[in-house]
Amino acid sequence: MNTLTARAGTSVSNLTRARMPMVATTVLLIVTVTAAATLQGNFFTPYGMTANFATILPIATVAVAQTIIVLSGGIDLSIGTIVTLSSVVTVRLMDGGDPSQVPLALAAGLATGAACGLFNGLLVAVLRLQPIVATFATSFVFGGVALLVLSSPGGTVPAVLTGGYRQVFAYLVPVPALLLLVLWLAWRLLRAQRIGQYLYAVGGNAGASYASAVPVTWVRVFAYTAGGTVAALAGVALLANSGSGDPFIGNELTLGSIAALVIGGTRLRGGAGGAGGSILGAIILTLIQNLVFFAGVPTNARELVNGAIIIIAIALAGLLTARSERAGRSEGRTA
Amino acid sequence: MASTAFLEMTGVRKRYGGVTALDGADFAAEAGTVHAVLGPNGSGKSTLLKVLTGVVAPDEGEVRLNGRALRPRGPRDTAEAGISAVYQELSLIDDFSVLDNLVLGVEPRKRGVRDRAAARRLALPWLERFAEAFGGRVPVDERVADLDPGERQVVEVCKALVRQPRVLVLDEATASLRRRQVEVLFDVVRELRESGVLVLFITHRLAEILAVCDRATIMRNGSDIRTVTIAEVPERDLVELMVGELAAAESTESSATDEVRLDVDGLSAGRLHDATFQVRAGEVLGLGGLQGQGQSHLLSALFGALKPRAGTITLDGETVQSRSPKQAVRAKIAYVPGDRGSQGLALGRPILENFALPSAGRRAWLGIGLSRKRELAAARAVAERISTRYGSLDDPVSTLSGGNQQKIVVGKWFPTEPRVVLMDDPAKGIDVRAKAELFHVVRELAASGAAVLISASDDRELVELCDRVLVLFEGRIVDEVEGDRLTEETLVSSAMHITEADRAVATTATADTDPAAPEREDS
Numbered sequence: 034m035n036t037l038t039a040r041a042g043t044s045v046s047n048l049t050r051a052r053m054p055m056v057a058t059t060v061l062l063i064v065t066v067t068a069a070a071t072l073q074g075n076f077f078t079p080y081g082m083t084a085n086f087a088t089i090l091p092i093a094t095v096a097v098a099q100t101i102i103v104l105s106g107g108i109d110l111s112i113g114t115i116v117t118l119s120s121v122v123t124v125r126l127m128d129g130g131d132p133s134q135v136p137l138a139l140a141a142g143l144a145t146g147a148a149c150g151l152f153n154g155l156l157v158a159v160l161r162l163q164p165i166v167a168t169f170a171t172s173f174v175f176g177g178v179a180l181l182v183l184s185s186p187g188g189t190v191p192a193v194l195t196g197g198y199r200q201v202f203a204y205l206v207p208v209p210a211l212l213l214l215v216l217w218l219a220w221r222l223l224r225a226q227r228i229g230q231y232l233y234a235v236g237g238n239a240g241a242s243y244a245s246a247v248p249v250t251w252v253r254v255f256a257y258t259a260g261g262t263v264a265a266l267a268g269v270a271l272l273a274n275s276g277s278g279d280p281f282i283g284n285e286l287t288l289g290s291i292a293a294l295v296i297g298g299t300r301l302r303g304g305a306g307g308a309g310g311s312i313l314g315a316i317i318l319t320l321i322q323n324l325v326f327f328a329g330v331p332t333n334a335r336e337l338v339n340g341a342i343i344i345i346a347i348a349l350a351g352l353l354t355a356r357s358e359r360a361g362r363s364e365g366r367t368a
Numbered sequence: 369m370a371s372t373a374f375l376e377m378t379g380v381r382k383r384y385g386g387v388t389a390l391d392g393a394d395f396a397a398e399a400g401t402v403h404a405v406l407g408p409n410g411s412g413k414s415t416l417l418k419v420l421t422g423v424v425a426p427d428e429g430e431v432r433l434n435g436r437a438l439r440p441r442g443p444r445d446t447a448e449a450g451i452s453a454v455y456q457e458l459s460l461i462d463d464f465s466v467l468d469n470l471v472l473g474v475e476p477r478k479r480g481v482r483d484r485a486a487a488r489r490l491a492l493p494w495l496e497r498f499a500e501a502f503g504g505r506v507p508v509d510e511r512v513a514d515l516d517p518g519e520r521q522v523v524e525v526c527k528a529l530v531r532q533p534r535v536l537v538l539d540e541a542t543a544s545l546r547r548r549q550v551e552v553l554f555d556v557v558r559e560l561r562e563s564g565v566l567v568l569f570i571t572h573r574l575a576e577i578l579a580v581c582d583r584a585t586i587m588r589n590g591s592d593i594r595t596v597t598i599a600e601v602p603e604r605d606l607v608e609l610m611v612g613e614l615a616a617a618e619s620t621e622s623s624a625t626d627e628v629r630l631d632v633d634g635l636s637a638g639r640l641h642d643a644t645f646q647v648r649a650g651e652v653l654g655l656g657g658l659q660g661q662g663q664s665h666l667l668s669a670l671f672g673a674l675k676p677r678a679g680t681i682t683l684d685g686e687t688v689q690s691r692s693p694k695q696a697v698r699a700k701i702a703y704v705p706g707d708r709g710s711q712g713l714a715l716g717r718p719i720l721e722n723f724a725l726p727s728a729g730r731r732a733w734l735g736i737g738l739s740r741k742r743e744l745a746a747a748r749a750v751a752e753r754i755s756t757r758y759g760s761l762d763d764p765v766s767t768l769s770g771g772n773q774q775k776i777v778v779g780k781w782f783p784t785e786p787r788v789v790l791m792d793d794p795a796k797g798i799d800v801r802a803k804a805e806l807f808h809v810v811r812e813l814a815a816s817g818a819a820v821l822i823s824a825s826d827d828r829e830l831v832e833l834c835d836r837v838l839v840l841f842e843g844r845i846v847d848e849v850e851g852d853r854l855t856e857e858t859l860v861s862s863a864m865h866i867t868e869a870d871r872a873v874a875t876t877a878t879a880d881t882d883p884a885a886p887e888r889e890d891s
Binding site (some may be wrong): 233237304 | 473
C-alpha cells in the first residue's frame with residue numbers, strides 16, 4: 034500500500050516535471066505581454082498586432098529551425114547566414130516586381146536553404162565534425178556567398194508579398210500570426226511522424242538509438258536539412274517585412290534563435306523540448322526588445338538593458354528546467 | 369552437415385588497438401534451444417554476440433543465419449534479419465516513456481503518422497506478461513528514467529521481445545534483476561524456445577545456466593573452447609570449464625583489528641532509517657539483503673553524496689560531516705560505484721589518467737606540476753598490484769574488458785591510502801575469475817588497515833569476502849551475521865525478513881547484542 038501511494042506521488046510529480054519548462058515559459062509570456070500592453074498603448078490594435086507579429090515571425094521561424102537541429106543533439110551557428118543567403122537568392126530572382134516570378138524565386142530560396150542545411154548535415158553526421166565548429170565555419174561560407182549574390186542592400190520585393198504580409202483578418206488576426214500558427218501545425222505534423230520521434234531519440238541518446246535500429250546518421254542529416262529549409266522561410270518573411278534585400282539581413286538571428294529556444298524550454302544538449310516552446314520564446318524575446326524601446330531607455334543603454342533582461346529570462350527558464358531534471362534524477366535513484 | 373545449423377559463425381576475428389578480442393572464433397547454435405555462451409571476462413563472448421547483432425564489425429569471419437550469409441552494416445540490418453539483443457549497457461532513452469522505448473525504431477504507422485494505439489496494442493501484452501517483474505503494475509506511460517535498474521532491464525527485455533525475434537540475445541540480462549524478475553524472464557524464455565526461437569544467453573550465474581540452458585559454448589582468450597550439452601556435463605566440470613585453471617573461491621583470512629575505525633550512529637538518509645553500527649580497521653563489512661533496501665543510500669550518505677536527515681558519523685574518533693564527495697575524499701574515504709560506466713571511470717580517457725585521478729593532487733609538485741614519469745610509475749605499481757591486463761597505459765579505458773575496468777575503479781584508490789572504502793556492488797556482471805581477483809584486491813585494501821563496506825547483489829560474494837554482514841530491509845538494519853552463521857542460507861532467510869517475520873525475530877534474539885534491533889513494520 035505504501036508503494037502504491039508512493040507510485041501515485043511519483044506519477045503526479047512526473048507530470049508536473051514534464052510541464053515545468055512550459056510553466057516557466059508561460060509565466061514569462063504573461064509577464065512580458067502584460068508589460069508590453071501597459072507600456073505600448075496600441076498593443077491590442079490591428080496596427081500594434083501586425084507590427085509585433087511582423088517582427089516576431091522571422092525570429093520565431095528561425096527558432097523553430099534551430100529547435101529541430103538542437104533536439105537531434107546538434108546546433109547550427111550558420112542558421113542566420115542561411116536565412117540571409119536564401120533571402121538574397123529569392124530577392125535577386127524576383128527583382129523587378131513581376132508577380133509571375135514569385136513562385137520560382139520562393140522555390141529557389143527554399144532550395145538554397147535546404148542545400149545549405151544538407152551541407153551542414155553531411156559535415157556533422159557523415160564527416161563527424163563537431164557541430165559548433167563546423168557550422169561556425171560554414172556561416173562564413175554562406176555569408177560570403179550571400180555577398181557575392183547581392184553585394185549591397187537593394188532589390189525590390191513584389192507588392193504581393195509585402196502587402197499580403199500586412200493583411201489583418203477578423204480585426205485582430207494579422208497574416209504573420211496565421212503563418213505562425215501554420216508553422217506550429219507543420220511542427221505538430223512532423224512530431225507525429227516517425228522522424229519526429231527519432232529527433233528526440235537521437236538527441237536523447239544517440240548510442241541507444243543506433244542500437245535500436247534508428248537510422249542515426251540519416252536523422253541528423255534530416256535535422257540540418259529541415260532546419261535549413263525552415264530558415265529559408267524565415268528569409269522570405271524578412272523580405273516581406275522589409276520590402277528589399279540585404280546581404281546581412283539574417284546574420285544576427287543565430288544567437289537570437291538559440292536564446293529563444295532556451296527560454297522556450299528546449300534542452301541545449303538535445304532530446305527534450307519542442308518547437309511550440311521556441312515560438313513562445315521568440316515572442317518573449319521580441320517583446321523584451323520592444324519593451325526596452327517603449328520604456329524610454331536611452332538609445333545607448335538599450336543593448337545593455339536588453340541583454341540583462343534576456344539573461345534573467347534565460348536564467349529563470351533554465352533554473353526551473355534544471356531543478357525539475359535534478360528532482361527527476363534523484364527520484365530515479367530512489368525508486 | 370555443419371552448414372545445416374540455424375546460426376553459424378566461422379573464423380570471427382576482432383582486434384581493438386593492441387587487444388585481441390576475438391581470435392578466429394567458431395560458433396553454431398540451433399533454433400528452438402537456449403544456448404549459453406560462457407567464459408571469463410575478456411574471453412570475447414560479448415564481442416562475439418555484438419558481431420552477431422551488428423554493433424561491432426568483425427575484421428574477419430562469416431555469419432550465416434538459416435543458411436543465408438549475414439553481413440550487417442549495423443543493428444538495422446540484423447533487426448531486419450530477426451535478431452534482437454538485450455544489452456549489458458542499456459539501450460533505452462531515459463526521457464522517453466516505456467511505451468515509446470518499446471517501439472523505438474519499429475513504430476507502427478497509419479497513413480504516414482505514428483499510430484499510438486497500435487503501438488500500445490503491440491507493447492501491452494509483453495508488459496502485462498512481465499507485470500509481476502514490475503511489482504504488479506504495468507508501467508506503460510512511466511518515464512524510463514524513473515524506473516529502478518532492475519525494472520529498466522525488464523523494459524529492455526520487453527523491447528527485444530516486441531520485435532518478435534528469431535534470435536534473442538541476452539547479454540548479462542539477469543545481472544541487475546531480482547529473483548522474481550528472473551523467474552518471469554525464464555518462463556518467457558522457455559515459451560520462446562517452444563516456439564522455435566534461438567535464445568543466446570550470457571551469464572556468470574551457474575544456477576541460471578542449469579535452470580534454463582540446453583547447450584553451452586565455452587569461450588576463452590577470444591576463441592571457442594568447447595560446446596557441450598548441459599544435461600550431459602556434471603556441474604563441477606562446467607565450473608572448471610568456465611573458470612579455467614584458477615580455483616573458484618579461496619577462503620579469505622580476516623585482517624580485522626580491534627580498533628574501531630568508523631562509528632555510525634542513528635544515520636538516516638534517503639531510504640535508510642536509523643542505522644547504527646561500527647566498522648573496525650581491516651574489517652570487511654558486507655551489506656546484504658534484497659536489492660534496493662537502502663544499501664546504496666547508506667554508502668552514498670557516508671561518501672557525502674546524499675545528505676543525511678539525522679545521525680552522526682565518527683571516523684577514528686573524529687566526527688565527520690561530509691557534505692560533499694570532495695570532503696569525503698579528503699577525509700580518506702574512497703567510493704567504488706556500482707555503475708562503473710557513468711560514475712567510476714572516464715571511459716574515453718587513457719588508463720593512466722583514470723588510475724591517477726583521485727591521487728594526482730598528492731604527487732603534484734607544489735600542488736600543480738605533474739610529472740608524467742611519476743604518474744606512469746604510480747599507475748604501473750597499481751596495475752601490477754591488481755594484475756590488470758592492458759595494451760598500453762595510454763589506451764582508453766573503454767578498450768578493457770568489464771572485469772579489468774572494475775579493477776581499475778577499485779585500484780585507483782590505492783595511492784590515496786584510504787581509511788574507509790565504500791563499494792556498491794563492485795562485482796556486478798564480472799566473471800568468476802575477475803571476481804576472485806577483485807576480492808583479492810579488496811582484501812589487500814583491508815589488510816592495509818582500511819575499513820571496507822561492501823554491498824553485493826549476490827549473497828555468495830558476501831559469504832566469500834566479508835567478516836561480518838549487515839542485512840537491510842526497507843532501509844533498516846534487520847540482522848547482523850558473522851562467524852559460523854555467515855552462510856548463504858542465513859543471508860537469504862534474513863533478507864526475506866518480513867515474510868518470515870517470526871523466524872527473523874527468533875534469530876536476531878539469539879544473535880549477540882545487535883545495536884540496531886529489528887523494528888518490524890506492519891505490511
